[in-house]
Amino acid sequence: MLNSSLFPEMIEAPKPRPEGPFAKVAIERSLDRTLDYSIPRPFIHALRVGQRVRVPLGRRNKPAYGYVISIHDDCDFPTIKPIMAIDDERVLVTPGLMELSRWIGRYYCTPLGTVIESVVPSAVKKRIGLDYVSAVRLAQPREQMQSVLEKTKAPKRRAILARLLLLEPDHSIDLVRLANEAGATAPTIRKLARLGLITITLEADFEALNTLSENLGTGRGPESIELPLNEDQQLAFDELHSRLESGFSVNLLHGVTGSGKTEVYLRCIKAVVETGRQAIVLVPEIALTPQTVQRFTARFERVAILHSGLSASQRHRYWQQIWTGKADVVVGARSAVFAPLPNLGMIVVDEEHEASYKQDSAPRYHARDVAIKRAQIESIPVLLGSATPSLETYWRVQRQTPATQSPEVAQPKQYHLLTLPNRVRGLKMPEVELIDLKQEMRMRRGVHLLSQRLEHLLKATVAEGHQAILLLNRRGYSNFVYCPSCTNVISCKYCDATMTYHRSAGVKARGGSNEEGVHTGQLHCHYCLAVNPLPEKCPDCGKKLSLFGLGTQRVEEELAKKFPDLKFARVDSDTMHHARDYEALLGRFARGEVQVMLGTQMIAKGLDYPNVTLVGVISGDTALSLPDFRAAERTFQLITQVAGRAGRGDAPGRVVLQTFMPKDPTILSAIRQDFTGFATSELLSRQQVGLPPITRMVRVILRDQEEAKLHTLSQNLAATLAEAIAKHGGAVTMKGPMPCAINRIAGYNRAQILLNSPSAARLQDVLLRVRKAGGFATSDRIAVDVDPVSLL
Numbered sequence: 001m002l003n004s005s006l007f008p009e010m011i012e013a014p015k016p017r018p019e020g021p022f023a024k025v026a027i028e029r030s031l032d033r034t035l036d037y038s039i040p041r042p043f044i045h046a047l048r049v050g051q052r053v054r055v056p057l058g059r060r061n062k063p064a065y066g067y068v069i070s071i072h073d074d075c076d077f078p079t080i081k082p083i084m085a086i087d088d089e090r091v092l093v094t095p096g097l098m099e100l101s102r103w104i105g106r107y108y109c110t111p112l113g114t115v116i117e118s119v120v121p122s123a124v125k126k127r128i129g130l131d132y133v134s135a136v137r138l139a140q141p142r143e144q145m146q147s148v149l150e151k152t153k154a155p156k157r158r159a160i161l162a163r164l165l166l167l168e169p170d171h172s173i174d175l176v177r178l179a180n181e182a183g184a185t186a187p188t189i190r191k192l193a194r195l196g197l198i199t200i201t202l203e204a205d206f207e208a209l210n211t212l213s214e215n216l217g218t219g220r221g222p223e224s225i226e227l228p229l230n231e232d233q234q235l236a237f238d239e240l241h242s243r244l245e246s247g248f249s250v251n252l253l254h255g256v257t258g259s260g261k262t263e264v265y266l267r268c269i270k271a272v273v274e275t276g277r278q279a280i281v282l283v284p285e286i287a288l289t290p291q292t293v294q295r296f297t298a299r300f301e302r303v304a305i306l307h308s309g310l311s312a313s314q315r316h317r318y319w320q321q322i323w324t325g326k327a328d329v330v331v332g333a334r335s336a337v338f339a340p341l342p343n344l345g346m347i348v349v350d351e352e353h354e355a356s357y358k359q360d361s362a363p364r365y366h367a368r369d370v371a372i373k374r375a376q377i378e379s380i381p382v383l384l385g386s387a388t389p390s391l392e393t394y395w396r397v398q399r400q401t402p403a404t405q406s407p408e409v410a411q412p413k414q415y416h417l418l419t420l421p422n423r424v425r426g427l428k429m430p431e432v433e434l435i436d437l438k439q440e441m442r443m444r445r446g447v448h449l450l451s452q453r454l455e456h457l458l459k460a461t462v463a464e465g466h467q468a469i470l471l472l473n474r475r476g477y478s479n480f481v482y483c484p485s486c487t488n489v490i491s492c493k494y495c496d497a498t499m500t501y502h503r504s505a506g507v508k509a510r511g512g513s514n515e516e517g518v519h520t521g522q523l524h525c526h527y528c529l530a531v532n533p534l535p536e537k538c539p540d541c542g543k544k545l546s547l548f549g550l551g552t553q554r555v556e557e558e559l560a561k562k563f564p565d566l567k568f569a570r571v572d573s574d575t576m577h578h579a580r581d582y583e584a585l586l587g588r589f590a591r592g593e594v595q596v597m598l599g600t601q602m603i604a605k606g607l608d609y610p611n612v613t614l615v616g617v618i619s620g621d622t623a624l625s626l627p628d629f630r631a632a633e634r635t636f637q638l639i640t641q642v643a644g645r646a647g648r649g650d651a652p653g654r655v656v657l658q659t660f661m662p663k664d665p666t667i668l669s670a671i672r673q674d675f676t677g678f679a680t681s682e683l684l685s686r687q688q689v690g691l692p693p694i695t696r697m698v699r700v701i702l703r704d705q706e707e708a709k710l711h712t713l714s715q716n717l718a719a720t721l722a723e724a725i726a727k728h729g730g731a732v733t734m735k736g737p738m739p740c741a742i743n744r745i746a747g748y749n750r751a752q753i754l755l756n757s758p759s760a761a762r763l764q765d766v767l768l769r770v771r772k773a774g775g776f777a778t779s780d781r782i783a784v785d786v787d788p789v790s791l792l
Contacts (some may be wrong), residue, residue: 010222013511018075018077018078018079018080019038019039020039020072020073020074020075020314021039021044021071021072021073022036022037022038022071022072022074022075022080023038023039023047023053023054023068023070023071024036024068024069024070024071024412025037025055025064025066025067025068025069025083025085026067026069026111026112026113026116027057027064027065027113027637027670028064028066028067028113028114028116028117029064029067029112029113030113030114030362031111031113032099032111032771032776032777033111034064034112034307035055035057035081036075036077037053037080037083038056038068038075038080038081038082038083039071039082039083040082040083040578042661043083043086046086046089047068047071047083047086048068048071048091049068049070049071049091049093049095049098050067050068050091050092050093050094050095050097050526051067051068051086051087051088051090051091051092052065052066052067052086052087052088052092052096052120052125053065053066053067053068053083053084053085053086053087054083054084054085054086054087055081055083055084056081056084057189057330058345061081061605063084065087065125067092067093067113067116067120069098069102069112071471076523078638083571086129088125090122090125090206090275090323092120092125092340092496092519093116093119093120093340094340094342094379096344096374096378097119097338097340097771098541099377100119100338100370100373100374100377101116101119101242103373103377104363104365104373104630105363106764106768107129107764107786108362108363108364108365108784108786109152109767109771109776109784109786110362110363110364113438114362114363115363115587117272118335118338118359118363118365119337119338120338121315121316121319122312123313123315123316123319123465124311124315124316124319124320126312127316128312128313128315128316129311129312129313129316129317130170130316131207131363132201132202132203133174133175133176133203134174134175134176134200134203135172135173135174135175135200135201135202135203135495136164136172136173136174136175136178136189136193136198136199136200137164137167137170137171137172137198137199137201138164138165138167138197138198139193139196139197139198139199140196140197141737142165142169142705144198145161145164145165146163146165147256148197149161149162149165149620151725152765153603155568156183156184157184157188157192157501159182159183159184160178160182160184160188160189160198161192161197162182162193163178163181164198165376166351166449167721168645170500172201172203175189175200183309184319187324187582187758188717195609198704201459206320210695226263226266226267226299227260227263227424229260229263229264229267229557230260230418230422230424230425231261232255232259232419232421232422233259233260233264233420233424235263235418236253236255236264236418236420236697237267237268238431239416239418240253240264240268240383240418241267241268241271243248243381243416244268244271244272244345244346244381245275246381247379247381248375248378248379248380248381248382248414249381249414249415249416249676250372250375250381250382250384250396250414250415250416251381251382251383251384251415251416251418252352252384252385252389252393252394252415252416252417252418252676253383253384253385253386253418253420254386254387254389254394254401254417254418254419254420254675255385255387255419255420255421256420256421256422256423256429256644256663256673257385257387257423257640257641257643257644257645257646258423258424258427258429258608258644258648259387259420259421259422259423259424260420260423260424261350261385261387261420262295262350263293263424264385264420265281265348265350265383265385266295266296266299268294268346268348268383269300269329269346270299270300271329272345272346273300273329273345274347276343277343277344277345277346278325278327278328278329278334278341278342278343278344278345279328279329279330279344279345279346279347279348280328280329280330280336280337280339280341280344280346280347280349280371281296281330281331281332281336281347281350282332282333282334282336282337282347282350282357282367282368282371283331283332283333283347283350283351283510283606284333284350284351284354284356284357284605284606285333285354285356286305286306286307286308286332286333286579289350289605289606290582290583290586291586291606291607291608292350292606293305293331296329296331296402297331300328300329300330301328302327302328303327303328303329303331304318304321304322304327304329304331304332304339305318305330305331305332305513305578306330306331306332306333306335306336306339307317307332307333307424308579309578309579309580310334311681319339319340321361322339322340322341322413323340323342324342324528325342325343326690327340327341333356333367334356334357334359334365334367335367336757337367337370337371337374344374344378344380345380345384346380346381346382346674347371347374347375347381347382347383348382348385349367349368349371349382349384349385350381350385350386350592351385351386351420351605351606352368352384352385352386352389352390352393353386353388353389353390353393353637354605355634355789355790358789364783364784364785364786366382366787366789368390368393369787372540373704374599375708387640387641387644387675388636388637388640388641388675389675389679389694390633391633391679391682391683391686391693392692392693392787394679394683394695395683395693395694396415397415397416397417398417423648427648428647428648428652428653429647429653429673430643430644430646430652430653430654430655431645431652431653431654431655432654432655432656432657432670432671432672432673433453433654433655433657434654434657434659434667434671435451435453435454435656435657435658435659436659436660436662437451437619437658437660438660439658440452440658441704448558449472449550449554449555449558449618450555450558450559450562450616450618451656451658453656454616454656454658456563457614457654457656458563458596458614458616459563459608460567461613461614462563462595462596464613465611466593466596466611466612466613466614467594467595467596467609467611467613467614468595468596468597468612468613468614468615468616469596469597469598469599469603469607469612469615469616469642469645469646470555470559470596470597470598470599470615470616470617470618471549471598471599471600471603471604471615471616471617471618471638471642472550472552472555472598472600472617472618472619473503473548473600473601473604473622473623474549474551474552474600474619474622474636475500475551475552475553475572475574476501476502476524476551476552476553476574476598477496477500477501477502477503477521477547477550477551477552477553477554477557478500478501478547478549478550478551478554479500479501479548479549479550480498480499480500480501480548480549481498481499481501481523481534481545481546481548482545482547482548483538483540483543483544483545483546484543484546484548485538485541485543485544486538486540486541486543488538488539488541489558490523490535490539490545492525492528492530492746493530494525494528494529494530494744494746494747495525495527495528495530495742495744495745495746496742496743496744496745497525497526497527497742497745499523499524499525499532500523500525500526500551501522501523501524501534501547501558502522502523502524502551502553502574503520503521503553504521507784513719513757521533521534527742527745527746528746528747550618550619552570552572552598552599552600552691553570553574555598555618556568556570556598559596559598566596567594567595568592568595568596568597568598569585569588569589569594569596569597569598570596570598570599571585571597571598571599571600571602572599572600572602573600573602576602582602585597586607589609590609601638601642603642603645604638604641604642604645605641605642607645608645608648609645609648609649610649610650611649611651612645612648612653613646613647613649613650613651613652613653613654614649614653614654614655614656615642615643615646615653615654615655615656616655616656617639617642617643617655617656617657617658617659618658619658619659619660620635620639620657620658620659620661620670621635621660621661621664621667623635623638624661624664624791626792627741627791627792628741628790628791628792629686629691629692629791630789630790630791632665632666632682633682635666635667636666636669636675636678637668637669639657639670640670640673640675641669643655643657643673651790657670657671665678665681666678669681680706690733690756691756692787694756694758695756695758696756696758696759696760696787697754697755697756697765697787697788698750698754698767698784698786698788699752699753699754699755699784699785699788700717700721700753700754700755700782700783700784700785701740701751701752701782701783701785702714702717702737702749702750702751702752702753702781702782702783703745703748703749703751704748704749704751704781705747705748705749706749707749710749710750710751711737711751711773713781713782714736714751714753715737717737717770717775717782718736718737718754720770720773720775721753721755721766721770721775722734723769724765724766724769724770724773727755727765727766727769728757728762728765728766731757731758731759731762731764732755732756732757732766733755733757734753734754734756735753735754735755735756736751736752736754737751737753738751738752738753739751739752739754740792741753741791741792743790752791765785767784
């Protein structure tokens, strides 16, 4: 061994530690950790938490984008790379949204960079629709420039410098505007730049985005008139008004359909706006609730609307107006919960029970729960409204869920229940009739999707000049194609699911025959979206195929045959390709140009037409047999919601509910419109078997194209989960790995692992341990769904 004292030149000198400050950056890619970068001197005073930056990543220093989540003075790494550039000078993620993003990342087991990607719209990151201007600034200290001004004799130069000296420190002015105000020309200004007196840089013109869009609310029209509150509404409003200034609270407004929940929302928001604050209103699918949106835009002058029908530049413009406080109310779907309002005073979640509030890709957040968490961070009230509340919310209200049991970390007595048990103007709830389809089939020959009673009421309704809504929550013509000879069912070759037959528009049966099974059309897979032609004969035995099951197309065909003069329209995702298609149809329906609307769940919510007196549910039990513990809850909600579309005017309403399961408890509760009875019974059943909301659940879905690889992946993850679960004794249980209800989708074999626990905190600890161990590193093959809303 060499003696280092004899060869001092061989001793390596310690490397100097990098000098601060440093920035911690969350990369936009699915990188499940944050990285430290040094801040170059030119950026030290300009860099702020929440800005988007460009940084070097990996050995090749490939440019990547991320967000500054903190700035600190110390760093533990001996070498560190510098930030390459500030991509956007705006703070895209405000402090409150940054805290919310951190919570979402932890609770929903998602990398922070991926979460922030959902928080900041793509149009904002890409600066779509943004113009650029030549920004002019003073290049020297103000005192020195004042001296230069005094010595300058040229009047135009004096005017230019004098105007620049009026600017606030570090502010700029557009070159064209400066030339106009100083009475000079652009070449004169540029000459001062060549002399080193001023700087001219090309900068984004964010001010131009603040020009209020013509789509903002006008505060005019018949919907702008405040409706008088009845006794129930006034009691609810008075109780809510007392909490608008009292910090965080969760308020469930449970009102029957037509009870005037929206008017209570409007009154509360008005009180908030009058104090100089803003409000967010979440609706399940903004394109499907145009009437609700119209009431907000008519009542308030500065309403920003966020929905999928907007162009990218419109989204950017609205976001900028929201960010600068030029919008008082933001109405939108689930992503509107991230609206960067500077002085948020209230959040409203309309139809809080809707499953569409849950995002199906990472981060798999639920907008209702995120809204509650944001309200807690901002110390403001949140109002949840529904005629059929989710059992999760109802359970929390009833039990006053403590902090360790709730994703919102809500304290006891912060959940409040308000009820609107009656319709406005003293209107009665519609009468509900039950039709047993089994008995109907015995009494009539042939295939009839409309019962005799429904046919009679439909004729009478149209004859009286009223309108009707028919619901069948299944699109297409027939939900499976079957060979009666060899019992072969036509399935998707990429999924373990049957193909749905969709009849081609305007095409008659082959050979002019109306015989079942010989229609021209295509087979669609509603899971992987594959499309195949309908086979002429059975692929296995060559015999004739038959069509089984029902869909909206089949009901449409029957309506056309039995009511040739009826003016009706089919409303499903096959006919409504854009939000404007749906809005146009609703306009025709409101004008009476359409007498009957037939559709899926798209027509079951948010519609208020006084002339609708009849609602027919073609098959009330289509979802009851699905292998999902929420099947009964969804069935009850759908029937109750669509039934509420009837009888909202002076004429009484009637609902005809057709079913093959007339004695099912869910169907009977829906007939009575007894939410409390249904919820009590359903919660008791779930308590007996330990299902949400009594317990908390995490669903881990694994997929691979090869079954052997899927087996290995699932077994390894199960072992890692079991090790983490062992730390909690029996407080956390695991089921699986086991096949999913639909074992294969889009060519990928699927398996699932279910975790249950009475404590959300224990589940979070298990996920955190597995996450740190790299158990979820294969993000493209493993999906973690916290609080899943579907097990299919």
